[in-house]
Structures are given as C-alpha cells and as structure tokens.
Amino acid sequence: MHTFLPIAYFENQFVPFEEARISIATHALHYGTAAFGGLRGIPDPQKSDQILLFRLDCHCKRLSNSAKYLNYDLPADKIQQIIIDFVKKNKPNKSFYIRPFVYTSDLGIAPRLHNIEKNFFVYGLELGDYLSPDGITCRISSWHRQEDRSLPLRGKISGAYITSSLAKTEAVEAGFDEAILLNSQGKVCEASGMNIFLVRDGKLITPGFDQDILEGITRGSIITIAKGLGIEVIERPVDKTELLIADEVFLSGTAAKITPVKRVENYHLSSERPITEKLKHKLTEITENKDSEYQDWVYVIPV
Ligand SMILES: Cc1ncc(COP(=O)(O)O)c(C=O)c1O
Known part of the structure; x- marks a missing residue:
C-alpha cells in the first residue's frame, strides 16, 4: 500500500488528496491521452528544514514537452512553481515521489486532441527503493x-x-x-x-x-x-x-x-x-x- 502525501494540486487549487477525484467518463482514462512526470525528493539529510528535488527543471521541461504532444500549452516554469508550492504545503519528512500529470479532462468519447479541455494535477507518495538495490x-x-x-x-x-x-x-x-x-x-x-x-x-x-x-x-x-x-x-x-x-x-x-x-x-x-x-x-x-x-x-x- 502507498502512503500518499496529504495535499494534491487539482483543478487549479490545492485540496486534500482524497478530494482530488475525476469522473469515470474522463476522456484520458479511455484513450491514454495523458502524459506524466515523475521526480524524487528527499528531506535534506544535512538540514532538517529543507527539501531537495533532483533535477526539477529537467523534469518540468520534459513534462511541458510531453504536453505539447497532447496539444496542450503548459509552460515548464508554471509546472515548476506548482511543484514547489506542492512540496511546501506537504512538507514530506520521508523520501518521496511526485507525479505531475496532464490529461484530456473533458467528459465524453471520441479520441482526439483538438477541441477538448486539458488539465493538470500533481500528487505525491512516499517512496523508498523501487527495485532491490542489491541487484x-x-x-x-x-x-x-x-x-x-x-x-x-x-x-x-x-x-x-x-x-x-x-x-x-x-x-x-x-x-x-x-x-x-x-x-x-x-x-x-x-x-x-x-x-x-x-x-x-x-x-x-x-x-x-x-x-x-x-x-x-x-x-x-x-x-x-x-x-x-x-x-x-x-x-x-x-x-x-x-x-x-x-x-x-x-x-x-x-x-x-x-x-x-x-x-x-x-x-x-x-x-x-x-x-x-x-x-x-x-x-x-x-x-x-x-x-x-x-x-x-x-x-x-x-x-
Ligand atoms: C519508459 C521509461 N524509460 C526510462 C525512464 C527513466 O527516466 P528518468 O531517468 O527520467 O526517470 C522512465 C521513467 O521515467 C520510463 O518510464
């Protein structure tokens, strides 16, 4: 079972993770018309009042480029600011993973990327080793x-x-x-x-x-x-x-x-x-x- 960070960014605001919900008719759910990022953060092992994110700028740029393929203009600096605010609100005290996500958020059918609403959310979870570090x-x-x-x-x-x-x-x-x-x-x-x-x-x-x-x-x-x-x-x-x-x-x-x-x-x-x-x-x-x-x-x- 995952431990999710308590606050998510959803539909342009920060909300409790449990309240960030989408409809079963969400377009992206049916067609895979979404893209995501994934970055790690850790509490600074040397200073207890700091969180460290590895290569934040690269992750934001790659997600912004992924969004372009979905016909969605989402600047990297906007993603970056939301992720920084997200971390400040959650203040994780264990190693964690951030999942920013862009998707076709309209309800309804027909695979396409034009004339359709897109949206962006961010959530996070605690994450230790994903695979055994020993091999x-x-x-x-x-x-x-x-x-x-x-x-x-x-x-x-x-x-x-x-x-x-x-x-x-x-x-x-x-x-x-x-x-x-x-x-x-x-x-x-x-x-x-x-x-x-x-x-x-x-x-x-x-x-x-x-x-x-x-x-x-x-x-x-x-x-x-x-x-x-x-x-x-x-x-x-x-x-x-x-x-x-x-x-x-x-x-x-x-x-x-x-x-x-x-x-x-x-x-x-x-x-x-x-x-x-x-x-x-x-x-x-x-x-x-x-x-x-x-x-x-x-x-x-x-x-
Ligand atoms: C298919 C695939 N290849 C490679 C990687 C490794 O990429 P990164 O080092 O940016 O996490 C990932 C993870 O993001 C991936 O999903």
Missing part, C-alpha cells in the same frame, strides 16, 4: 518497445505504458524482477520504466536517442557523471547478446535510481561491479546535495 533479475521481453513513428516516445505518454505493463507482468509472472524490451530493430532498448547501461572493458555503453528510448533524466545525469569521472561513454545500438556477456549491467531511472542487474535470462553477471558502484555512490552524493560540483542539479526548497 535484480531481468527477462528479455517478448513485447517490443513502440516506434517513434507511431507514438511520441520522447514524451511520457500514458497510453504507451500498456507495453511496459505487459512486459513487466510477463517478466514477474515468469519469476523475474524486471523486463528488458528490445526495439523494433531487435536492439536493446530499455526496461519497463528505466534506461539501461552496460559496462564492457571499462567503457560505459548505452542505447542512443535513435533507439526509441525515453530521454531519461537519470540516464543523462549518469552520462555526465561518468564523463566527469573519466569513464568513456559510448551511445550506440546494443545487441541482446552483449547483455549476456557484459561485465556489468544496470538500469537507471528516477524510481529505480541505479539498480544493478545480476542475471539476464539464464546468464549470471558478475557480483563485482566497480563502475556501477562508483556511479551509484556519486549519484547518491549528488542527490543528497553533498557534492559541490553538481549543486545546480539539486533544487533546495525551504520548508
């Missing part, structure tokens, strides 16, 4: 990631998550923790809600933006951190067979942070993960605002 098992999914020509994959479009859901359930019901999806070209794409990285011969490899991945904010952060640590980063198509013999594999995402993979299908990966551990340590330091080099990635909210 997970992954199945190569029989479901493939969609193609950019059929769906705007750079947005976090709700309807697209049917594929993630099919893949995740298929994996879990087969006894795995997570699914790795290939793209329509048969190359490694990403997991159900995380990007993927491999380490081979000391180099960090990840599928590029031309591989139908989501433009993950954690992914981008990891690439910058790795380069800063002198690790070579290569963005290129990745074959399934490379996963099976990689020195290290990990998933990245807001919810998953950096999650090591210990097995892909029946191929066991090494429990020695020097590069994954290095990146994980650095990312944790940065999100806790203990790294002066990356302080501009952390938005500090006094509460």
Whole structure:
C-alpha cells in the first residue's frame, strides 16, 4: 500500500488528496491521452528544514514537452512553481515521489486532441527503493518497445505504458524482477520504466536517442557523471547478446535510481561491479546535495 502525501494540486487549487477525484467518463482514462512526470525528493539529510528535488527543471521541461504532444500549452516554469508550492504545503519528512500529470479532462468519447479541455494535477507518495538495490533479475521481453513513428516516445505518454505493463507482468509472472524490451530493430532498448547501461572493458555503453528510448533524466545525469569521472561513454545500438556477456549491467531511472542487474535470462553477471558502484555512490552524493560540483542539479526548497 502507498502512503500518499496529504495535499494534491487539482483543478487549479490545492485540496486534500482524497478530494482530488475525476469522473469515470474522463476522456484520458479511455484513450491514454495523458502524459506524466515523475521526480524524487528527499528531506535534506544535512538540514532538517529543507527539501531537495533532483533535477526539477529537467523534469518540468520534459513534462511541458510531453504536453505539447497532447496539444496542450503548459509552460515548464508554471509546472515548476506548482511543484514547489506542492512540496511546501506537504512538507514530506520521508523520501518521496511526485507525479505531475496532464490529461484530456473533458467528459465524453471520441479520441482526439483538438477541441477538448486539458488539465493538470500533481500528487505525491512516499517512496523508498523501487527495485532491490542489491541487484535484480531481468527477462528479455517478448513485447517490443513502440516506434517513434507511431507514438511520441520522447514524451511520457500514458497510453504507451500498456507495453511496459505487459512486459513487466510477463517478466514477474515468469519469476523475474524486471523486463528488458528490445526495439523494433531487435536492439536493446530499455526496461519497463528505466534506461539501461552496460559496462564492457571499462567503457560505459548505452542505447542512443535513435533507439526509441525515453530521454531519461537519470540516464543523462549518469552520462555526465561518468564523463566527469573519466569513464568513456559510448551511445550506440546494443545487441541482446552483449547483455549476456557484459561485465556489468544496470538500469537507471528516477524510481529505480541505479539498480544493478545480476542475471539476464539464464546468464549470471558478475557480483563485482566497480563502475556501477562508483556511479551509484556519486549519484547518491549528488542527490543528497553533498557534492559541490553538481549543486545546480539539486533544487533546495525551504520548508
Ligand atoms: C519508459 C521509461 N524509460 C526510462 C525512464 C527513466 O527516466 P528518468 O531517468 O527520467 O526517470 C522512465 C521513467 O521515467 C520510463 O518510464
């Protein structure tokens, strides 16, 4: 069971979470014509009267861009201000996750994005580890990631998550923790809600933006951190067979942070993960605002 933060932003005002309700006839519910964001916040481990949000500006920009695909003009700075106010009202005292959401909010049928009211809400929940930080098992999914020509994959479009859901359930019901999806070209794409990285011969490899991945904010952060640590980063198509013999594999995402993979299908990966551990340590330091080099990635909210 989730513990939801007590205050939500709904229909242009802050209301108790329980009062933020939509109709069963809501257009987006039927057609997946919605898009969402997802960002993490923590109480500052060093100062009790501060909340830290990781890469708030990037998350707001990505959601604003997702809204554009829905024919909805929602400026990033407006989203950002609402999220800041949301955090100030809730004052969470545990690690939490914020879910901002844009959607076609009219009642009624007919899939479309024109001549229809859109709306925006925000709610939050407490969130610890989404996947085991010690390592997970992954199945190569029989479901493939969609193609950019059929769906705007750079947005976090709700309807697209049917594929993630099919893949995740298929994996879990087969006894795995997570699914790795290939793209329509048969190359490694990403997991159900995380990007993927491999380490081979000391180099960090990840599928590029031309591989139908989501433009993950954690992914981008990891690439910058790795380069800063002198690790070579290569963005290129990745074959399934490379996963099976990689020195290290990990998933990245807001919810998953950096999650090591210990097995892909029946191929066991090494429990020695020097590069994954290095990146994980650095990312944790940065999100806790203990790294002066990356302080501009952390938005500090006094509460
Ligand atoms: C499909 C998918 N891929 C990748 C990611 C990782 O993106 P981020 O690091 O921005 O959370 C997510 C989560 O947002 C996702 O839903």
